[in-house]
Amino acid sequence: MIRLDNLTKVFDTPKGAVIAADHISMEVPAGEICILLGPSGCGKTTTLKMVNRIIRPTSGKVFLDGEDTTGMDTQDLRRSIGYVIQQIGLFPNMTIEENITVVPKLLGWDKARYKERAREMMAMIALEPDAFLKRYPSELSGGQQQRIGVARALAADPPLMLMDEPFGAIDPINRAVIQDEFLKMQQELNKTIMFVSHDIDEAIKMGDRIAVFREGKLVQYSTPDDLLAAPKNSFVESFLGEDRALKRLNLVKxxxxxxxxxxxxxxxxxxxxxxxxxxxxxxxxxxxxxxxxxxxxxxxxxxxxxxxxxxxxxxxxxxxxxxxxxxxxxxxxxxxxxxxxxxxxxxxxxxxxxxxxxxxxxxxxxxxxxxxxxxxxxxxxxxxxxxxxxxxxxxx
The missing domain is CATH 3.10.580.10 (CBS-domain)
Incomplete structure (x- = not known):
């Protein structure tokens, strides 16, 4: 579903050129969750944002379902991709219903259809429609706002979702609950998802595949079990931690x-x-x-x-x-x-x-x-x- 071909981003700074992403090539099969993992400043978020062109690549290409996105209209590209960020990004002056239906409205859905879709999404994220749709984001808890952010990204039923540390700002207990709910939804929705995280345990729990980045380079791209059992080099091994064998216990039923x-x-x-x-x-x-x-x-x-x-x-x-x-x-x-x-x-x-x-x-x-x-x-x-x-x- 997603293929990155030598994707590169070079930023010009007063101190010279900085390579944020260095010839990244990888494929994410349809229906899988790919976690981009690594320390701060390693290029994972830059790589994610090049997919929907929030950051424009210096070179290389992005293919979605086999189609080169280079010539696509930027707005059309972004409307076809669900996007969730850590800061949630809900519009504070809009109700929850208005937030969820932003993209369906832009796509020309009729009123009855997008209103019904808002109710469907609320049910999917386990929030009562009648109790929440007319509220504003400030009236919700952080965890509830994060769920609304996921609902908004899913509202237009995009085949692809990009998620930039979507659960990072939530306390550990609510984060675990929302992660579990999201995985249950994914079993039904079967979306193709690229997901940035700095949390190894989250990556192992959520990902079908994990891409480990370091200093702008893709160091290893494997299934969670292969990554934990056979880290490619000493950096990956140290990043995963000395208890990586114990982490594998989460992966085996x-x-x-x-x-x-x-x-x-x-x-x-x-x-x-x-x-x-x-x-x-x-x-x-x-x-x-x-x-x-x-x-x-x-x-x-x-x-x-x-x-x-x-x-x-x-x-x-x-x-x-x-x-x-x-x-x-x-x-x-x-x-x-x-x-x-x-x-x-x-x-x-x-x-x-x-x-x-x-x-x-x-x-x-x-x-x-x-x-x-x-x-x-x-x-x-x-x-x-x-x-x-x-x-x-x-x-x-």
Whole structure:
């Protein structure tokens, strides 16, 4: 959807020429979010603004959906691109409805259509139309204004959006909420987005691809996982931080490494049955107890199964935590550390047990990815042979 071909910008200053963007070439596929990342003054915002010609390139070309924009009328170009900035940029003398409908009006939409579009956009950003459309920007919180800025950029349904640190001025809690809402919208809208950020965690969370800039040059352009697993040079490595392996936990879902090899017992099974299954499955400490719907209800420790008579329903302990298939590994690791355990049961959206995840499976997955990118071995998600234990709850 977006292709930059040797895009260059040189600013003339009293001290001489300054190269802000140096022969930037990259492509952003349709429907993806590309994050431009780097320290202040590295050229990422300059590159973004050359796409809609807020800054005119010194040389090079911008192609949108295969069309060279060099000869396009500047106003037509900008009206075809949604634009969101950190300062939001709402017109203070206009109502929220008037702000949202600015571009549709310029494009000649009739009144009924653009008014209905304003209501649609308010619903999309989770703000009540009747409560907000007639208000002015000064009557809204910073987070609400930022949502309106996104709604205005989307109002004319542009295929392409440019976003210049759109959530940077919002407090961390509201920023996380708005990021999540925006990603949900993107799943439905499928826009092509170029997004400037200086926040590594935001880039990893939001981006399908990340472009790292330094001193006007594009240093590395990769998927978040490839970037974290195989930084191109020492600058990228230091910029990402020493905890880049931990950052990768955000990118991997439980479903990618879950193992379906998990034993279980029912409440009416005897403790002798539990002991046999613990030993059959190689568990040294515990086995999961499930109900008739295969939902987890507790665990039976090996110590209890080995030394006590009776039924599982009378001797089970609580489950420290559960994870869903769509949870990321950061949540899994957090739960394991919090409860001092190395194994967690995984459930689907109906709460049914569908497998297990272990610390060893996590470390094996991360390690195999590093080795694969370095050309040593292919990625291996096999979690067989893991220590499937619930250590803490089984201690006596």
């Amino acid at each position: 439980v479903r990618e490494i879950v193992s379906d090899e998990i034993g279980s017992v029912r409440p009416d099974d005897t403790l002798e049955t539990a002991r046999q299954r613990i030993e059959d499955f190689g568990y040294q400490n515990a086995i999961l107890m499930v109900n008739d719907k295969h939902q987890p209800v507790g665990i039976i420790t090996h110590a209890v199964a080995r030394t006590t008579k009776g039924f599982c329903r009378d001797h089970f302990q609580g489950i420290p935590a559960l994870v869903n298939l769509d949870d990321d590994l950061r949540k899994v690791a957090s739960l394991m550390f919090a409860h001092d355990i190395t194994w967690l049961p995984c459930v689907d959206d109906d709460g049914r047990v569908c497998g297990q995840i272990t610390q060893r499976a996590i470390t094996r997955h991360l390690g195999s990815r590093y080795r694969a990118l370095q050309g040593d071995v292919p990625p291996n998600n096999d979690s067989s042979g893991d220590d499937s234990l619930i250590d803490t709850v089984a201690k006596e």
